[in-house]
Amino acid sequence: MVQYTGTRFDASFGALSDATRRGVLEQLGRVDASITDLAKKFHMTLTGMKKHVGVLEQAGLVTTEKVGRVRTCKLGLRRLEEEAAWIERYRQIWAVRFEELDKVIAEQRRKEKVDGRKQRKKRE
Amino acid sequence: MVQYTGTRFDASFGALSDATRRGVLEQLGRVDASITDLAKKFHMTLTGMKKHVGVLEQAGLVTTEKVGRVRTCKLGLRRLEEEAAWIERYRQIWAVRFEELDKVIAEQRRKEKVDGRKQRKKRE
DNA sequence: GGTATACTGAACCATGTGGTTCAGTATGTA
DNA sequence: TACATACTGAACCACATGGTTCAGTATACC
Numbered sequence A, B: 001m002v003q004y005t006g007t008r009f010d011a012s013f014g015a016l017s018d019a020t021r022r023g024v025l026e027q028l029g030r031v032d033a034s035i036t037d038l039a040k041k042f043h044m045t046l047t048g049m050k051k052h053v054g055v056l057e058q059a060g061l062v063t064t065e066k067v068g069r070v071r072t073c074k075l076g077l078r079r080l081e082e083e084a085a086w087i088e089r090y091r092q093i094w095a096v097r098f099e100e101l102d103k104v105i106a107e108q109r110r111k112e113k114v115d116g117r118k119q120r121k122k123r124e
Numbered sequence C: 001g002g003t004a005t006a007c008t009g010a011a012c013c014a015t016g017t018g019g020t021t022c023a024g025t026a027t028g029t030a
Numbered sequence D: 001t002a003c004a005t006a007c008t009g010a011a012c013c014a015c016a017t018g019g020t021t022c023a024g025t026a027t028a029c030c
Helices: A007-016 A019-030 A035-041 A046-058 A081-123 B007-016 B019-030 B035-041 B046-058 B081-123
Strands: A062-067 A070-075 B062-067 B070-075
Touching: A007 A019, A007 A046, A007 A081, A007 B007, A007 B019, A019 A035, A019 A046, A019 A062, A019 A070, A019 B007, A019 B081, A035 A046, A035 A070, A046 A062, A070 B081, A081 B019, A081 B070, A081 B081, B007 B019, B007 B046, B007 B081, B019 B035, B019 B046, B019 B062, B019 B070, B035 B046, B035 B070, B046 B062
Parallel strands: none
Antiparallel strands: A062 A070, B062 B070
């Protein structure tokens, strides 16, 4: 199986584990922005925002380019394909693992329904 | 729009940002395990593994139950639905954002082709 | 040239993370 | 009872994180 190198997912999931950074991604999905724009939007110093952008850039989720004195940030090339795939695979595993439990629950529901019918019948 | 409370995603994406914890999830997808089992599998002290399990438990990805002296870990109730949805939505935004760029690239390709034809024509 | 804008880097701070060791406690087993 | 097993909690460690301030540098504009 693919050796889940870790470091790549470490970076992307790590980048996503912060609300500000998720916000920045959503914002950049609407329109490109400078560090200043983002810092204002998220009520933070330039330096603080620069660090967040750095993390996102490291994870490949954002790219930046400096023209004159302003650094413009855009969405990067990584589109979270592998991350989506990992989660999907997990959900698959999860579903299989709980199939049995689901059956048990379904069986219980069925019984309850039958019991309910009996109850109603009694009352009739 | 839904106020992305943050803390929930912070916990789940944070939990996923570590290779050992992703490994533990995959392992628990195969079979329930004690702390000792997991510690052995991932070459770590019991205490270290307990912390990882704690993080996963906090994120709702794992549940544990102690019977006698052994604590058994299983997959938890959270099946990463919202996380999958967030990523999907992001991928959607990403696609829209880059549609324009794709068009530009396609246009360039088309031009190049035309130019190539002109070049060939010239040479004829 | 002078002033405002936009970023950058170093340094600091509190807190969190990923691990360890060590010293327990509780439980199973001969 | 004695011994082994399984976990637990406190304390420690080095380093990362999420922020700040402060002192720059580079660029734009009057």
